[in-house]
Amino acid sequence: MLFYRAAVDLSRSTLNYVAGIIRRHRKTIRSTWRRLTPTQQALLVLVYLRKGETFTELSAGFGVSVATAWRYVEETVSLLRVRAPKxxxxxxxxxxxxxxxxxxxxxxxxxxxxxxxxxxxxxxxxxxxxxxxxxxxxxxxxxxxxxxxxxxxxxxxxxxxxxxxxxxxxxxxxxxxxxxxxxxxxxxxxxxxxxxxxxxxxxxxxxxxxxxxxxxxxxxxxxxxxxxxxxxxCPHKAGKLCKAIAVLQNYEFTRG
Incomplete structure (x- = not known):
């Protein structure tokens, strides 16, 4: 497998915003150790959402298993979508x-x-x-x-x-x-x-x-x-993804 450097067209502020949400969640559930830091997990999720890369590509790029990449994305999307207003x-x-x-x-x-x-x-x-x-x-x-x-x-x-x-x-x-x-x-x-x-x-x-x-x-x-x-x-995840992305898009637009 070949590796290369890539970029994501999002601001550092958005990365820090997502990393802060993950960091607070880990503290709440008392997660003592994970393979990736909150900032690395945030970057993985932003790459998945913004660039649409597969879990296989994410796992290779971030040095984690496919199952771990999937878990990180599911967790972070859930944390973001609950911040979308009713x-x-x-x-x-x-x-x-x-x-x-x-x-x-x-x-x-x-x-x-x-x-x-x-x-x-x-x-x-x-x-x-x-x-x-x-x-x-x-x-x-x-x-x-x-x-x-x-x-x-x-x-x-x-x-x-x-x-x-x-x-x-x-x-x-x-x-x-x-x-x-x-x-x-x-x-x-x-x-x-x-x-x-x-x-x-x-x-x-x-x-x-x-x-x-x-x-x-x-x-x-x-x-x-x-x-x-x-x-x-799964097609039924479309609504959850849209809510999470709307939170990120609005944050990027106002503070990015």
Whole structure:
């Protein structure tokens, strides 16, 4: 096996943040010795999430077994995802921060499932995957991400399953969404549908797209972590990974 030096496009501050979480966890559970230091474990996890490397590659690069690399990743992802805010708290914070509106959008996380797994097949994207709902601020900051549902789930159905519509109505925050959410209740504004629309509706749709566009960059920020470009693990872990990555992405954006 050949070895080479590589880089991860994340800040030292993010590495220290994750290492601090791991260090406090080890102290809580009274872990006396491990193969890697908290900083090394944090780097291993960031490499896994950001670059999407396999556990075999990680184990070779960090000098641990494949099972140990898997354990370190599972532990750290769990520690990160519990720091992601609950839906109600995230929306109330957005309202307190004075955000004029939010952006709701669905995202498909591709998986390597076989073609027989029809419930995970998204006809819209023509691939197998898991549906994740993302709420973002107007500038693209990730406010909240949902758990995962099979890719065949419609965005509006997913929003109802996760209680997003009810929570938005309770928070009283105007939310922009694409045509996939038409027919919904609550404070959600969607574009006009249909052909031969009058000029006023076309202008409204253009304004809607202009306002919604920057917020939808939140999905691109999540997908910049390569592990989400195609999952090789259990598809149901997609939601947990997204929550952990949202915590890291927001920290990197604000303090990196």
């Amino acid at each position: 839906l109600g708290r995230a929306l109330h914070k957005a309202a307190r921060d004075g955000l004029h509106y939010l952006v709701l959008d669905g995202m498909l996380i591709p998986t390597d499932r076989v073609r027989a797994d029809r419930p995970r097949y998204s006809a819209k994207h023509r691939m197998h995957g898991m549906n994740i709902q993302v709420i973002a601020s107007p500038d693209g900051t990730i406010i909240w991400t949902s758990g995962s549902l099979p890719g065949s789930t419609h965005d509006l159905t997913a929003a109802r399953i996760w209680g997003i519509l009810r929570a938005l109505e309770q928070a009283g925050v105007l939310t922009l969404a694409d045509k996939g959410y038409q027919g919904t209740e609550g404070p959600i504004a969607t574009p006009y549908k249909g052909r031969n629309k009058p000029a006023s509706q076309k202008a409204a749709n253009r304004a809607h797209a202009r306002l919604r566009g920057p917020g939808e960059r939140a999905n691109a920020q999540l997908k910049s972590w390569r592990i989400l470009r195609k999952l090789r693990c």
